[in-house]
Amino acid sequence: MYKLRATKPLWDVATKSFSTSNANNTKVTVLGASGGIGQPLSLLLKTNPLIQELAMYDILYSPGVAADLNHVATPCKVKGYGPGQIRDALDGADIVLCAAGVPRKAGQTREDQFNVNSRIVKDLAVSCSMMNPNAIYGIVSNPINSTVPLFSEMFKKAGVLDENKILGITTLGPVRVSSFISQEKGWDPSKIFCPVIGGHSGVTIVPVLSACTPAPDLSMDKLKLITLRVREAGVEIVEAKQGSGTVTLSIAWSAAKFADSILRALKGEKGVIECAYVKSNVASTRYFSNPVELGPKGIHKNLGMPKLNDYEKSLLEECLPILTQHIKQGEAFAAAKI
Structure with missing residues (x-):
C-alpha cells in the first residue's frame, strides 16, 4: 500500500531539498498563459526556485504579462510568446502546462465548454506533438475528462505518444x-x-x-x-x-502544486x-x-x-x-x- 502525503505548502520541499545555484536549469512552458488561470499560474511558477526559465504562450498579451512578471524579484527568467512563436515557447521545455481555453460560465453546460475548448486543445496538441514530444504535459484545460483523451490521441496520431507523460491535473x-x-x-x-x-x-x-x-x-x-x-x-x-x-x-x-511535484521528481x-x-x-x-x-x-x-x-x-x-x-x-x- 502506498503512503499518502499531506498537502505541503507550495515550494516547502523544494526550497529545503535542492540548491537553487546548481540544480536549477528547468524550463516550464505555460500555454494559455494570459488567461484567468494562466496568469496566476505563471505568477506562482515565477516564485518556484526549481524553475530557471518560464515561457508564456498565448494569442494575446503574453509579452506584456511576461514583462510584468519579470519585475517580481526571483531568479526565474520569464519570456512571453505570441502568435507564430509557439515553437520557440516549446523549445527545450521540460514541462508544459496547457491552461488554454475558455472558462465555463454561468448557464453553460460541460458540452458548451468542450465545443469551444476542444478546437483550441486539438490545435495545441498538434503543435506540441511536432515541436516537443518529449516534454511532460500537464493538462489544465477543461473539461479534463475529454481534453486529456483528445490531447493523447493527437500524440498517438503523430506516433509520439508516451502515456506516462500526458497527465490531467486533478489536484x-x-x-x-x-x-x-x-x-x-x-x-x-x-x-x-x-x-x-x-x-x-x-x-x-x-x-x-x-x-x-x-x-x-x-x-x-x-x-x-x-x-x-x-x-x-x-x-x-x-x-x-x-x-x-x-x-x-x-x-x-x-x-x-502539481508542477512543483513534477519538478521535484525530475530532480x-x-x-x-x-x-x-x-x-x-x-x-x-x-x-x-x-x-x-x-x-x-x-x-x-x-x-x-x-x-x-x-x-x-x-x-x-x-x-x-x-x-x-x-x-x-x-x-x-x-x-x-x-
Missing part, C-alpha cells in the same frame, strides 16, 4: 477536500490528504474520504455533504462571484505522489484519475485505486458510465477531420 479535488475537512475540524489543511478518483467534473468526481489521512472522524451525513460540495464546487464559486467569473485561482494554485526526489487523470487500466474506463507516483519521466508508477467503502463504491458505479461518455467524446473529436 484540485484533493486540495478542496483538504480545505473542506479543515473547515470542519479546525485542522491545518496542509496536513491533510484525501485521494479523489474517477474524473474531474460533477458525478465523475469520487472523493475517497475513507482513505483520508488523518482520518477526519466525521458522521456519514457530514461526509456526504463534503462529497457533494466537492462535486459542485465550481457552481459554488460561480454563484459566489454572482456570474461575473468562474474558478481560476484555486485551479492555478493546484496546477502550480530525483522519491515518493512524490499526486492524483492525476491518466490513461490506464485501473478501472473499466480508458482514462482514470487516481494517485500516481511521479518520476523523471512522468509517471513512475500508477498506484491504483484505494480501498473503497460501500458508499464510495456506489459513487464509482455512478461515475464510470458518464466518464466513459466523456472519454469517447474527446477521442471522437481527435479522430474527426476538423
Whole structure:
C-alpha cells in the first residue's frame, strides 16, 4: 500500500531539498498563459526556485504579462510568446502546462465548454506533438475528462505518444477536500490528504474520504455533504462571484502544486505522489484519475485505486458510465477531420 502525503505548502520541499545555484536549469512552458488561470499560474511558477526559465504562450498579451512578471524579484527568467512563436515557447521545455481555453460560465453546460475548448486543445496538441514530444504535459484545460483523451490521441496520431507523460491535473479535488475537512475540524489543511478518483467534473468526481489521512472522524451525513460540495464546487464559486467569473485561482494554485511535484521528481526526489487523470487500466474506463507516483519521466508508477467503502463504491458505479461518455467524446473529436 502506498503512503499518502499531506498537502505541503507550495515550494516547502523544494526550497529545503535542492540548491537553487546548481540544480536549477528547468524550463516550464505555460500555454494559455494570459488567461484567468494562466496568469496566476505563471505568477506562482515565477516564485518556484526549481524553475530557471518560464515561457508564456498565448494569442494575446503574453509579452506584456511576461514583462510584468519579470519585475517580481526571483531568479526565474520569464519570456512571453505570441502568435507564430509557439515553437520557440516549446523549445527545450521540460514541462508544459496547457491552461488554454475558455472558462465555463454561468448557464453553460460541460458540452458548451468542450465545443469551444476542444478546437483550441486539438490545435495545441498538434503543435506540441511536432515541436516537443518529449516534454511532460500537464493538462489544465477543461473539461479534463475529454481534453486529456483528445490531447493523447493527437500524440498517438503523430506516433509520439508516451502515456506516462500526458497527465490531467486533478489536484484540485484533493486540495478542496483538504480545505473542506479543515473547515470542519479546525485542522491545518496542509496536513491533510484525501485521494479523489474517477474524473474531474460533477458525478465523475469520487472523493475517497475513507482513505483520508488523518482520518477526519466525521458522521456519514457530514461526509456526504463534503462529497457533494466537492462535486459542485465550481457552481459554488460561480454563484459566489454572482456570474461575473468562474474558478481560476484555486485551479492555478493546484496546477502550480502539481508542477512543483513534477519538478521535484525530475530532480530525483522519491515518493512524490499526486492524483492525476491518466490513461490506464485501473478501472473499466480508458482514462482514470487516481494517485500516481511521479518520476523523471512522468509517471513512475500508477498506484491504483484505494480501498473503497460501500458508499464510495456506489459513487464509482455512478461515475464510470458518464466518464466513459466523456472519454469517447474527446477521442471522437481527435479522430474527426476538423
